[in-house]
Amino acid sequence: MDYYGSHISKLIEALQGLPGVGAKSAQRLAFHIINMPKEQVRGLAEALLSARENVHYCKECFTLTDDELCPICRSKTRNHRQIMVVENSRDLAAYEKTGRYEGVYHVLHGAISPMLGIGPADIRLKELMQRLQGDVEEVIIATNSSLEGETTAMYISKLVKPIGIRVTRIASGVPVGGDIENIDEVTLERALMGRVEL
Helix, strand or coil, X not given: CCCCCHHHHHXXXXXXXXXXXCHHHHHHHHHHHHHCCHHHHHHHHHHHHHHHHHXXXXXXXXXXXXXXXXXXXXXXXXXXXXXXXXXXXXXXXXHHHHCCCCEEEEECCCCCEHHHCECHHHCCHHHHHHHCCCCCCEEEECCCCCHHHHHHHHHHHHHHHHHCCEEEECCCCCCCCCCHHHCCHHHHHHHHHCCCCC
């Protein structure tokens, strides 16, 4: 049943189509937008359109940018001989927030998943291998600890090691604040194998 009229219902339906936005959140956002000053709503609409029209993939690392190269790839202070491979631009942003990584990235835009019909040709592996033709010392594989992420990590390792480039995998293990009794065996094994000296 339509409680609000077609314009509000269409707005709620459009917002509900966004990832992570359920029915209640979409309704809350719709009412917020309707109560915003018209200029603010116009600014929001223009920002959405502008981003959609002007944002594309960096020609080197394939993260999202509005220039030919993203700021990280353009930077002369970053270590371009160290490439961290991530599944998506959100993962890149998470690592950047740490402020600890000084190399550059390569965004795959997915992970190998035979169950979903996603093979090596469906993610940006060919472009990674082209980048490795240059002066690269280390490839850090930072895919997720899921089955797909592990499959992708192993596949990349098998491609890169024969070239003679060092391949490393991010450590994973016990999360801060986690109770060991509630953690699965694979994670505990990873934590044990990735231990460091204090």
